[in-house]
Amino acid sequence: MEGRLGRKLHGIWMSCSLERKVRWITISTAAVVILSITAVMLIAGYGMKGFGDLLMGNSRSLAFWSAMDAESSSFQYYAGDRSPENREKYELSCARTRSALKSLPFDYEEIGGDRYGVTWSILNMYENYAAARDAFLEMEEGAPDYLDRLYTIYRVQGYLATHAGRLEQMTVQSGNERYEMQRPLFIIVPAVSILWGAAALLMVRWLNRSVQKNIVRPMVELAEDSRRIGENDFTGPDTCAEGSDEIASLVRAFCTMKASTRGYIEALTEKHRMEKQLDEVRLQMLKNQINPHFLFNTLNMIASTAQIEDADTTEKMIHALSRLFRYNLKSTDSVMPLERELKVVQDYMYLQQMRFGQRIRYDTDCKPDTMEVLVPSFALQPLVENAIIHGISPKGQGGRIHVRSWMEGRRLWISVADTGRGMAQERLEEIRLALARGEEKATGVGVGNIYRRVHGMYRDGEVFIYSSEGRGTVVQMAFTPG
Numbered sequence: 001m002e003g004r005l006g007r008k009l010h011g012i013w014m015s016c017s018l019e020r021k022v023r024w025i026t027i028s029t030a031a032v033v034i035l036s037i038t039a040v041m042l043i044a045g046y047g048m049k050g051f052g053d054l055l056m057g058n059s060r061s062l063a064f065w066s067a068m069d070a071e072s073s074s075f076q077y078y079a080g081d082r083s084p085e086n087r088e089k090y091e092l093s094c095a096r097t098r099s100a101l102k103s104l105p106f107d108y109e110e111i112g113g114d115r116y117g118v119t120w121s122i123l124n125m126y127e128n129y130a131a132a133r134d135a136f137l138e139m140e141e142g143a144p145d146y147l148d149r150l151y152t153i154y155r156v157q158g159y160l161a162t163h164a165g166r167l168e169q170m171t172v173q174s175g176n177e178r179y180e181m182q183r184p185l186f187i188i189v190p191a192v193s194i195l196w197g198a199a200a201l202l203m204v205r206w207l208n209r210s211v212q213k214n215i216v217r218p219m220v221e222l223a224e225d226s227r228r229i230g231e232n233d234f235t236g237p238d239t240c241a242e243g244s245d246e247i248a249s250l251v252r253a254f255c256t257m258k259a260s261t262r263g264y265i266e267a268l269t270e271k272h273r274m275e276k277q278l279d280e281v282r283l284q285m286l287k288n289q290i291n292p293h294f295l296f297n298t299l300n301m302i303a304s305t306a307q308i309e310d311a312d313t314t315e316k317m318i319h320a321l322s323r324l325f326r327y328n329l330k331s332t333d334s335v336m337p338l339e340r341e342l343k344v345v346q347d348y349m350y351l352q353q354m355r356f357g358q359r360i361r362y363d364t365d366c367k368p369d370t371m372e373v374l375v376p377s378f379a380l381q382p383l384v385e386n387a388i389i390h391g392i393s394p395k396g397q398g399g400r401i402h403v404r405s406w407m408e409g410r411r412l413w414i415s416v417a418d419t420g421r422g423m424a425q426e427r428l429e430e431i432r433l434a435l436a437r438g439e440e441k442a443t444g445v446g447v448g449n450i451y452r453r454v455h456g457m458y459r460d461g462e463v464f465i466y467s468s469e470g471r472g473t474v475v476q477m478a479f480t481p482g
Contacts, residue, residue, distance in 0.1 A: 064100040065164035359398025382446030391420020
């Protein structure tokens with residue numbers, strides 16, 4: 001029976017939504033707290049109030065009895081010796097007696113008929129006694145009926161003490177009867193509280209196990225799986241969750257997303273590998289690329305120079321061209337020190353200056369701490385070539401090319417600027433957009449290849465292009481060397 005009930009509750013629990021589960025837990029906890037508080041209030045209300053009334057009644061009747069006894073003693077001393085000290089003690093005891101008398105319960109419904117009758121007798125007797133006592137104290141000691149009145153007062157004090165003792169006994173007896181009437185309640189309420197507490201504990205234990213199994217454990221496993229995924233580890237086991245609540249739906253959706261992400265990363269890795277191979281092919285193509293027009297013009301210029309100039313100049317030009325080709329054909333590394341890249345650009349510019357003469361001016365401002373930094377090979381020469389072909393060559397008056405490099409923290413900045421004809425803002429935005437999309441037709445193989453290599457080789461790699469029509473163009477590369 002217990003097993004079937006447990007399975008039934010488990011089935012109901014698994015079919016509930018997370019909101020209903022939280023509501024059940026809240027209601028159960030609130031019910032336990034409210035019933036516990038109610039039980040405590042019942043005990044406090046019926047038990048402590050009864051004990052309080054009992055103790056208060058005993059205390060008041062006992063206080064009057066003690067005050068009456070103290071008044072009788074102080075009266076006896078004062079009647080024998082009417083000194084100021086005895087008078088002060090007597091008046092103080094009388095005041096205590098009157099205060100205790102006024103505090104005696106005198107509600108018929110509360111104390112019952114017997115206690116009410118005794119209390120009424122004490123009140124009347126004390127008023128008569130007080131009048132006779134005060135009248136006696138005004139008499140002279142030699143008066144004829146002095147002793148008779150004194151002994152009468154002693155007898156009345158005895159009667160009052162007797163009635164006070166009887167009232168005390170009746171109060172104790174009434175308290176005992178009331179306690180006997182309420183004693184079953186003091187047994188039943190704690191017993192019911194214990195039984196309810198045990199049932200509540202069993203229910204809370206069952207709820208705790210269910211929450212642990214269906215909420216806490218899936219969330220802990222989900223957090224652990226998320227941590228592994230954050231470390232790019234998709235090999236961990238999938239999280240399992242039973243039921244149809246929001247937690248189970250979240251876990252299943254997470255597992256689906258994990259599988260999709262793993263597949264996407266695998267496909268992206270394969271794509272990146274293929275693109276890397278393609279970039280290597282493009283780099284090799286770029287290395288092997290020779291501008292036929294430039295080669296033709298250079299060779300013609302070398303031939304003409306050989307006729308009109310000394311052999312030294314021709315030799316320098318041939319050496320510069322040979323070094324350029326040698327670097328182009330024999331260099332297989334993807335990165336080179338910046339100093340070697342600058343030497344390639346210097347050889348290239350020597351040949352171009354021999355071709356264009358004073359129309360082209362070239363200078364560098366490279367910080368010494370950047371010279372040994374490894375940079376993508378053939379990253380500068382295509383930019384300088386573009387500056388000459390598209391920027392300076394179309395201008396009749398020529399222009400200047402300025403190459404700079406500097407470090408900002410660990411990040412290297414390289415700038416190639418020219419004072420050529422520049423380009424319109426629309427054309428500049430078109431080139432920027434084409435570079436972001438990887439469209440080589442709009443940007444050319446050289447600039448597009450450099451853009452992809454810088455972004456692909458360095459996590460923070462960036463290429464910036466600035467231009468103003470009629471004023472020139474600036475291309476900047478920025479990255480943190482590995």
